Amino acid sequence: MNLDWGDITAQLLVFFVLATSLNFVIGFAKTLSIHHAALFAIGAFTYANFATRGWSEDLIVAIAAAGILGAGISVLLALGSLRVAGDYFIVASFAFQLLAVSVLYNWTAVSGGNYGLFGLAAPTFAGVPIEGVNGFIVLFALLALITLAFSIWLRRGPYGRIVRAMGESPSALATAGFGELRLKTGIFVMSGVLAATAGAMYASYLGIAQTGSFGVDVSILVAAMVVIGGVGSAVGSLLGAALVVISQPLLSTLDISTETSAALRQLFFGLTLVVVVTVLPRGLVQLGDLGRRLVPGRVGGAR
Amino acid sequence: MTEPLLRTDGITKRFGGFVAVDHVTTRVDEGEIVAFIGPNGAGKTTLFNLMTHMIAPTSGSVVFQGRELTHMAPHKVARLGIGRTFQDVRLFAEMTAWDNVAVFAQDLKTEKLGPGVLFPRSVLRGERAVRRRVDEVLDYLRLNDVAGVQADRLSFAQQKQVAIARCVARGAKLLLLDEPASGLDADERVEMETVVRKLVEDGVTVVLVEHNMDVVRALATRAVFLAEGRVVADDAPDRLLALPELAEIYFGAPKKDAGTDATSSPVPQEVP
Numbered sequence: 001m002n003l004d005w006g007d008i009t010a011q012l013l014v015f016f017v018l019a020t021s022l023n024f025v026i027g028f029a030k031t032l033s034i035h036h037a038a039l040f041a042i043g044a045f046t047y048a049n050f051a052t053r054g055w056s057e058d059l060i061v062a063i064a065a066a067g068i069l070g071a072g073i074s075v076l077l078a079l080g081s082l083r084v085a086g087d088y089f090i091v092a093s094f095a096f097q098l099l100a101v102s103v104l105y106n107w108t109a110v111s112g113g114n115y116g117l118f119g120l121a122a123p124t125f126a127g128v129p130i131e132g133v134n135g136f137i138v139l140f141a142l143l144a145l146i147t148l149a150f151s152i153w154l155r156r157g158p159y160g161r162i163v164r165a166m167g168e169s170p171s172a173l174a175t176a177g178f179g180e181l182r183l184k185t186g187i188f189v190m191s192g193v194l195a196a197t198a199g200a201m202y203a204s205y206l207g208i209a210q211t212g213s214f215g216v217d218v219s220i221l222v223a224a225m226v227v228i229g230g231v232g233s234a235v236g237s238l239l240g241a242a243l244v245v246i247s248q249p250l251l252s253t254l255d256i257s258t259e260t261s262a263a264l265r266q267l268f269f270g271l272t273l274v275v276v277v278t279v280l281p282r283g284l285v286q287l288g289d290l291g292r293r294l295v296p297g298r299v300g301g302a303r
Numbered sequence: 304m305t306e307p308l309l310r311t312d313g314i315t316k317r318f319g320g321f322v323a324v325d326h327v328t329t330r331v332d333e334g335e336i337v338a339f340i341g342p343n344g345a346g347k348t349t350l351f352n353l354m355t356h357m358i359a360p361t362s363g364s365v366v367f368q369g370r371e372l373t374h375m376a377p378h379k380v381a382r383l384g385i386g387r388t389f390q391d392v393r394l395f396a397e398m399t400a401w402d403n404v405a406v407f408a409q410d411l412k413t414e415k416l417g418p419g420v421l422f423p424r425s426v427l428r429g430e431r432a433v434r435r436r437v438d439e440v441l442d443y444l445r446l447n448d449v450a451g452v453q454a455d456r457l458s459f460a461q462q463k464q465v466a467i468a469r470c471v472a473r474g475a476k477l478l479l480l481d482e483p484a485s486g487l488d489a490d491e492r493v494e495m496e497t498v499v500r501k502l503v504e505d506g507v508t509v510v511l512v513e514h515n516m517d518v519v520r521a522l523a524t525r526a527v528f529l530a531e532g533r534v535v536a537d538d539a540p541d542r543l544l545a546l547p548e549l550a551e552i553y554f555g556a557p558k559k560d561a562g563t564d565a566t567s568s569p570v571p572q573e574v575p
Contacts (some may be wrong), residue, residue: 159419
């Protein structure tokens with residue numbers, strides 16, 4: 001088999017950051033949402049505009065700007081989610097996703113319309129030039145590591161605890177003295193910053209940003225990563241992103257026609273989801289728990 | 304009269320044309336155990352929801368320690384020291400008993416990004432205090448054994464105890480218990496009564512909604528009888544439960560109600 005493992009690794013790391021950002025909202029706050037491809041796009045076009053307009057080719061600058069934009073939009077989305085009861089937010093979230101894509105398509109000055117913005121120069125990071133796939137992998141691995149550490153820290157700490165409690169029962173959380181408004185806004189903002197960061201990483205790596213790569217299908221793909229890996233688990237987002245990103249080119253290397261391989265990909269994807277939700281309802285991270293139970297002499301303590 | 308811990312002043316709640324709570328004026332003094340009793344639909348739980356401002360009153364007001372609660376968000380009411388449990392318990396189902404209590408033990412400042420996530424030293428210091436507090440509360444209610452168990456895997460009685468533990472962890476001065484005895488067997492009921500008495504000894508004032516009259520007799524220092532949203536009687540439990548007309552409302556008065564009972568006239572009467 002002839003797989004470009006460098007490319008797969010770089011993309012995997014980007015999608016891990018994006019999946020983590022969605023996990024904050026779906027996994028921790030239990031708010032179903034489907035607008036993360038739009039936040040991803042905002043990050044990508046922020047970098048693309050900074051690079052093509054000659055403002056800055058430093059990824060840190062683009063991430064900072066994209067983070068501010070992602071945070072601002074997430075505040076609005078959080079306020080919206082508080083006005084729409086429960087799971088109905090997914091409809092509003094879907095509407096935002098469609099709206100964002102349509103605005104981008106038509107706002108040619110920012111998005112380059114159908115063609116997108118391309119030929120972006122390779123970035124620097126804090127002044128250090130990033131060269132070749134290996135350069136990107138080193139940088140992205142570093143960013144992914146920070147993301148993973150932050151996600152674990154958040155989940156195990158006091159903020160993550162009350163966000164998860166909000167996901168379980170906002171009315172019971174209110175009796176603890178915590179209001180929904182501040183918490184939901186906070187977790188949405190952290191999620192928005194991270195999604196936009198992933199977008200800036202993505203565009204800087206590909207050297208191109210096209211509206212077509214940020215459709216609702218990407219939102220669904222990322223949601224699948226979160227579910228397959230394990231909803232609410234920090235490590236799960238990594239496993240889910242890995243499985244989805246690696247499986248796609250793997251299936252297309254099979255010696256069959258493109259048409260069959262596309263169908264096969266869909267089939268594989270659907271089967272994976274079905275197997276995971278029936279056999280491993282808590283996602284791939286459950287495999288770790290099962291493994292631990294098989295090792296004698298180790299007693300699982302309270303987490 | 305001294306200012307009561309909590310009083311309601313002509314509080315009324317209408318749902319469309321239905322008056323669930325109708326001009327209820329009552330008070331709860333410090334150290335009391337007040338039981339609200341009455342038939343289903345008398346407005347007991349609605350009154351609880353009004354007291355914690357989970358729902359807004361149509362008119363009237365609730366005053367806690369001299370502060371009017373009428374326009375306060377539920378989480379702000381909780382911050383003043385009013386704790387409550389729910390008929391349907393509402394634990395954080397996928398979290399452990401320990402984490403359930405920890406939510407109520409952690410500093411209110413942790414809802415901000417700084418002390419909640421971004422400042423590691425402040426987070427770690429806070430978590431140390433949380434660990435001490437949670438262990439202390441679980442000890443107090445003898446729940447240590449179930450600390451690591453996921454809440455939805457606890458027995459119903461244990462879940463109800465964890466719900467009380469949560470309020471204790473937040474240091475509630477007034478505790479509203481919505482049907483604390485429902486679904487418990489005799490032993491579990493005695494255990495619950497012991498817990499409530501211990502709390503009262505330690506300075507908590509308790510209000511409860513309860514259908515089990517043995518529990519009301521055993522626990523309450525005062526009972527308030529509600530029917531159709533109104534206070535019908537307010538007295539010591541023994542005296543109040545001896546009133547024959549209340550038993551009639553509670554268990555239904557067959558002669559009076561026969562004509563309006565839907566099952567007795569299957570065809571609705573058309574009004575010409």
